[in-house]
Amino acid sequence: MEVELRHLRAFVTVVARRTFTAASRELLITQPALSRTVQQLEEAVGTRLLDRTPHGVELTETGGELFERLSGVLRDLDAALAAAGGHAGLRVGFQWALPDPWTSDLLGAFETATGARVTLLRRDDIVAALHSGDVDAALVRGDVHASGITGTLLFEEDRLAAVPAGSPLTAGDELNWSELSAHPLVVNTVSGATSPGDWPPGKQPARVVECGSYDEWLAIIAAGRGIGSTTTSAAQAHTHARVTYLPLRDAPQVALHLLWPTRRTSDPLLRRFRELAHSLA
Template sequence: MTVELRHLRCFLAIAEEGNITRAAEKLHLSQPAVSRTLRQLETHLGVRLVERSTHKLALTTQGERFRERAATALAVVTEALDPAGVRPSPLRVGHAWAALGPHTATLLRRWEREHPGSPLELLRIDERTAGLAEGRVDAALLRAKVQARALVSEPVLTERRVAAVPTGSRLAGYRTLSMADFTGETVAVNPVSGVTTLDLWPVRTRPTRALEVANTDDWLAAIAAGRAVGLTTSATPSVHTYPGVTFVPVTDAPPIEVVLAWRRDRPHPAVPSLLALARDVVATHSTPPGGRAGCAKGTMGA
């Protein structure tokens, strides 16, 4: 059997999603087709890449090693087949949600003015590394921990967390909330690109249950409908609006670090300039801690 790009894409989707069903949805394939493609790859390599059980799916040691090689190979081929060829390469910056929060528009305007020969493309990609691990972007603004050895990350700013609650609900009437106020609530979580899990809470004050959603839009809809509450960062109320969602500062939640990440082996030449500009924009246009989240309605995040 000859290994094709579809085998690499299939394996990377499974590794990213941690679930055969979600990987199949992402690739627009059937679940049996994804399972069959994975088996073909494992047979060719002569090793098991994924451990499957009734309750979970995890990469084996060999699978973790192969993940970086597969991502690198796919990125190289993607770049080689890029019809743009020798034309000036745009700096593609991925983000899963909120980008640089209230600083996003300023960053884009200043980049356009200060780097006219290097186009910047901001792309929203709903996955853990916002397309960076798969080579779909050159850099990414992330709010999740970067653990892959193939990626480099540098901090840009720190954001406080805010609660997202249904407008008119009991929690929406408070000026501030604490983590303990979530006890007994259902919390909407986005396992694909979100920053919230029930592990953030001590066991004795942990919310009743988690409602998993597939993307940011579903996260917002679940909260607006009164099915759950959410925990996000102070960036989100300043970026988007959504009727029926109110944001309230959370005083004792751990902050979130926003980083700019890029691939170690093939950095885009404009990445250092982007990092410097992002830090300067944040330093120049910083808002007071917590911002105006307490009176804002609607946003993105999870």
């Protein structure tokens, strides 16, 4: 069987999305059809590329090697087609609420300066999205250390405390950072900017309530199961009738970084986006 572009895109999308269900939604085909397409590719190369697991898919050794090569090939192909059609653009990933109006000003300045379009894509696993080529760059809070990823600090944001409405803590106008550790701390372990390690040893929160997204984090605090900390821009973007935000004294700031694949450091569009991001920071 001759390998076609659809086989390669199907395989790369399944790996990037981690499940056939998510990949089929993105590719707008049924799961059975997607499975057949990946199986056809495996038959063509003569070996298994993916293993199904209860949690999704895992790459075989051969599958991992093929995915690494194909990601760059397909990304370059898409870029070439976009440039040929006059639709060059930049895909910028993010995990949760971006600071505004800074983000809007940056996107507007970039599109005016380059004529290229920016697409914002929400992704929980930013490192995976950068490695797979799903996004070209990413705006991320906190520190990220990963092989093949380069980053630069743009600026730092102040924090606010998030407490259940009606809590005795809302009686004051503000809280001290050290006060938060005396209460159950709600932590978004996937993309949050707060962790017990933000407090010195011996002064860390005795109880931590973990969750996996910003929406879950907000709902848990609203239910009165703990308190948390977030950035001022996120608090402005995500309000909740049962959550009160209070200023925090002596709280460490949250860094906003721009990340990109090291292999694409010389990309002219990425370079211009970095320059504008710094100039507006």
